[in-house]
Amino acid sequence: xxxxxxxxxxxxxxxxxxxxxxEIESYYIIEAVLNISRAMxxxxxxxxxxxxxxxxxxxxxxxxxxxxxxxxxxGKQEFMGLEFAVTSHVLIPRQDxxxxxxxxxxxxxxxxxxxxxxxxxxxxxxxxxxLSKEVEVTAVDVSKEALAVARKNGEENQVxxxxxxxxxxEQVADTYDVIISNPPYIKSEVIETLMPEVRDHEPRxxxxxxxxxxxxxxxxxxxxxxxxxxxxxxxxxxxxDQGEEVTELLRENGFLEVTIAKDLCGLDRNVYGxxx
Numbered sequence: 001x002x003x004x005x006x007x008x009x010x011x012x013x014x015x016x017x018x019x020x021x022x023e024i025e026s027y028y029i030i031e032a033v034l035n036i037s038r039a040m041x042x043x044x045x046x047x048x049x050x051x052x053x054x055x056x057x058x059x060x061x062x063x064x065x066x067x068x069x070x071x072x073x074x075g076k077q078e079f080m081g082l083e084f085a086v087t088s089h090v091l092i093p094r095q096d097x098x099x100x101x102x103x104x105x106x107x108x109x110x111x112x113x114x115x116x117x118x119x120x121x122x123x124x125x126x127x128x129x130x131l132s133k134e135v136e137v138t139a140v141d142v143s144k145e146a147l148a149v150a151r152k153n154g155e156e157n158q159v160x161x162x163x164x165x166x167x168x169x170e171q172v173a174d175t176y177d178v179i180i181s182n183p184p185y186i187k188s189e190v191i192e193t194l195m196p197e198v199r200d201h202e203p204r205x206x207x208x209x210x211x212x213x214x215x216x217x218x219x220x221x222x223x224x225x226x227x228x229x230x231x232x233x234x235x236x237x238x239x240x241d242q243g244e245e246v247t248e249l250l251r252e253n254g255f256l257e258v259t260i261a262k263d264l265c266g267l268d269r270n271v272y273g274x275x276x
Contacts, residue, residue: 001054004045006030010061017065025070026061032074033057067196080127084153089145090121091206096263097182100237100270101127103261104180107233110134115227117168117181117220118142120206122150122161124180129159138162140172143205168216169223175232179224182237183216185209214245221249228275236271243268 001009007026014022027038033056036044049057060073071077071092077084079093080101086092101124108114108128116125116139125139139161141147147163154161164171186207191199198207209215217236224234234255238246243260250258255273263269 001049002046003030003041003049006049006054006057010057013061014064019064025064028070028074029057029060068201069197072201079123080131082127082130082157084121084123085149085156086121087149088201089143089203090149091202093121093123096269097124097237099261099263100180100182100235103270103272104128104178104235105132107178108132108135112177113174115140115172115176115179117179118183119150120146122153124182125161126154126157126159129161130157138164140164140166142167168219169227172227175227175229177229178233178235179228180235181220183220185213185216185239185242187211187213213239213242217246217249221253225254225275230275232275234273234275238268238271240267240269243271246271
């Protein structure tokens with residue numbers, strides 16, 4: 001089987017399974033297994049593919065038919081130009097969250113301390129540690145399994161992050177200049193309506209914001225002040241319809257200059273507040 005024939009075969013399997021970006025994902029599978037770039041694919045598309053590589057590609061394609069996210073099957077996802085290992089214990093990093101990281105990077109100065117709450121894969125904490133200068137980064141998650149993935153990512157990206165296993169602030173003692181969080185914020189009943197890749201395979205612990213989606217914002221808004229220096233900032237990713245409610249939660253808990261930032265689609269995505 002040639003490389004081109006393999007690509008057509010994988011694409012056909014994914015289209016039959018109603019995978020939306022079947023052609024693109026076929027390339028991703030081939031690139032990952034054969035370790036070749038898209039440009040190299042076109043140069044070698046008539047070359048015969050080794051049988052072992054065909055078998056590996058087909059195994060991934062068959063698993064993808066079950067709507068297991070491709071990132072889990074390949075074991076990685078890019079975020080902020082860095083590569084992160086991902087498993088079913090962590091939420092897959094999203095491009096929207098890069099806007100939150102980019103905003104925080106602009107706030108930082110040497111010597112500042114940053115806390116990433118609900119770190120998951122560690123993509124936020126690690127990106128900040130990698131891309132900022134002389135900043136001390138701590139990351140928290142309640143999941144032991146998620147922290148194991150985050151620690152591995154920290155090692156692979158060669159950054160120093162302090163990892164804490166904690167239910168929100170329970171095991172956190174220090175104060176910080178910036179607290180950043182992308183907590184679970186999807187309403188429990190909405191989760192069942194999501195695409196199967198998310199609903200059936202991403203960790204419910206990282207998705208479920210309870211009945212109204214605001215449980216973690218209430219807790220974080222109430223407890224963050226005890227862990228922020230005066231004038232410290234709280235930076236949150238939110239659901240597109242939660243801007244006004246989260247803004248009010250921050251104001252009720254002593255935050256000033258509360259602002260909402262929109263994503264690239266013009267939807268509310270982040271909320272920032274300064275602790276008074």
